[in-house]
Amino acid sequence: MTNTTNPTDQTPINNSTLTSFDHIIINANLATFSALYGFDIYSANQSSDQNNNQNESTPYGQLGNAAIGIKDGKIAWVGTHEQIKPHLTHYKSDQIKDVDGNWVMPGLIDCHTHIVYGGNRSNEFEARLQGASYQDIAAQGGGIVSTVSATRASNEEELFAQSEKRLLALIKEGVTSVEIKSGYGLDLETERKMLKVARALGDKHNIHVSTTYLAAHALPPEYKDRADDYIEQVCQWLPILHSEGLVDAVDGFCENIAFTAEQIKRVFEVARSLDLPVKLHSEQLSNIGASALVAAYQGLSSDHLEHLVENDIKKMAASNTVAVLLPGAFYTLRDIKLPPIEELRKHQVPIAVSTDCNPGTSPLTSLLLAMNMGCTLFYLTPEEVLAGATVHAAQALGLAKKGKIEVGYDADLVLWDIARPADLAYQMGLNPIAGVMVQGQWHT
Ligand SMILES: [Zn+2]
Numbered sequence: 001m002t003n004t005t006n007p008t009d010q011t012p013i014n015n016s017t018l019t020s021f022d023h024i025i026i027n028a029n030l031a032t033f034s035a036l037y038g039f040d041i042y043s044a045n046q047s048s049d050q051n052n053n054q055n056e057s058t059p060y061g062q063l064g065n066a067a068i069g070i071k072d073g074k075i076a077w078v079g080t081h082e083q084i085k086p087h088l089t090h091y092k093s094d095q096i097k098d099v100d101g102n103w104v105m106p107g108l109i110d111c112h113t114h115i116v117y118g119g120n121r122s123n124e125f126e127a128r129l130q131g132a133s134y135q136d137i138a139a140q141g142g143g144i145v146s147t148v149s150a151t152r153a154s155n156e157e158e159l160f161a162q163s164e165k166r167l168l169a170l171i172k173e174g175v176t177s178v179e180i181k182s183g184y185g186l187d188l189e190t191e192r193k194m195l196k197v198a199r200a201l202g203d204k205h206n207i208h209v210s211t212t213y214l215a216a217h218a219l220p221p222e223y224k225d226r227a228d229d230y231i232e233q234v235c236q237w238l239p240i241l242h243s244e245g246l247v248d249a250v251d252g253f254c255e256n257i258a259f260t261a262e263q264i265k266r267v268f269e270v271a272r273s274l275d276l277p278v279k280l281h282s283e284q285l286s287n288i289g290a291s292a293l294v295a296a297y298q299g300l301s302s303d304h305l306e307h308l309v310e311n312d313i314k315k316m317a318a319s320n321t322v323a324v325l326l327p328g329a330f331y332t333l334r335d336i337k338l339p340p341i342e343e344l345r346k347h348q349v350p351i352a353v354s355t356d357c358n359p360g361t362s363p364l365t366s367l368l369l370a371m372n373m374g375c376t377l378f379y380l381t382p383e384e385v386l387a388g389a390t391v392h393a394a395q396a397l398g399l400a401k402k403g404k405i406e407v408g409y410d411a412d413l414v415l416w417d418i419a420r421p422a423d424l425a426y427q428m429g430l431n432p433i434a435g436v437m438v439q440g441q442w443h444t
Pocket residue numbers: 112113114281356358
């Protein structure tokens with residue numbers, strides 16, 4: 001057979017390329033989420049009076065009857081089954097995965113979690129449903145303070161063991177990258193412990209972990225009425241933990257029950273001096289200028305956003321800041337104020353969806369269920385929530401080579417036994433996973 005060409009960019013592919021992969025996946029339906037294959041979520045959301053270019057967009061960047069070649073942990077080639085078929089004799093049977101028409105997608109990315117914490121708050125959940133108020137529970141040492149106490153009291157091994165269960169639940173559903181925040185230590189030693197546990201979890205389970213420093217999460221009891229003094233400490237701890245290789249990004253809780261935009265700005269200034277990207281818990285309960293602040297720092301993401309206004313959406317669009325929506329917290333809090341989805345679409349702000357797994361407001365360890373909630377509660381489309389757990393979640397973490405099926409990207413792939421991509425957002429409680437590859441290795 002003569003040389004073939006790549007179906008998208010027409011670059012010649014010689015036969016030696018097609019015979020030298022470490023692994024190949026054949027007979028696949030791909031949801032690539034790549035513009036090279038027609039993925040264009042913005043045009044899909046535009047009304048029919050737009051120009052005809054939108055006709056070229058392909059939902060999910062879908063490719064049928066496709067094959068993928070993987071080499072050195074990367075996606076090395078994407079093409080058709082017919083192109084690779086004459087070369088299959090060069091491969092051993094254990095290098096070939098015939099997926100028989102099933103769907104292959106990028107590994108899922110959970111871009112906003114607090115899975116590392118000590119203790120358990122189901123007692124508070126039960127007490128509230130028996131009639132106790134939030135104030136009653138707080139007066140008994142409950143709420144975030146109880147998680148801070150339990151996290152401080154746990155040693156590294158205990159914290160690892162408790163958090164690992166939550167990570168395994170995410171992995172079981174195809175999550176290959178996860179962001180993990182600190183923020184239940186609120187002192188240097190415990191913030192360090194949380195971040196070390198987050199790194200160790202990724203190492204043990206061979207998945208990518210992005211760590212986020214969130215000491216500006218809540219005011220610890222020992223700093224009562226001294227928020228500015230606490231922020232000063234937060235600013236001093238950051239360079240220390242960064243120098244220990246524990247921090248990939250910096251976050252805060254900018255809210256009238258937490259920290260002001262001015263206080264968060266002080267932390268962001270330190271982040272900027274260290275060249276660390278920022279993100280922010282924004283507009284969950286009110287609007288005190290959080291998204292405008294994170295956009296001013298070209299932040300990776302602004303998260304929650306129920307009270308976001310259009311003027312700030314324009315700023316997010318200009319700074320290419322991802323809107324991370326967290327339907328698990330909306331559900332748990334029985335919120336009724338929806339994030340401004342139509343305005344986010346109008347200004348073409350990339351939307352991600354995440355579990356926000358945390359013991360207080362979102363005890364959720366299913367990204368698939370978060371996607372379903374994104375559709376049912378927020379009226380997102382299945383394509384939007386899937387993009388929100390792949391390509392846009394990667395952007396929210398600054399991961400330039402994850403979240404798409406495209407040559408040169410990391411070979412983090414999930415094989416799904418489904419009829420169409422929407423199944424993943426539609427079904428609740430069924431896990432149709434049929435295989436996971438991380439950095440070019442099949443997980444067993
Ligand atoms: Zn959060």
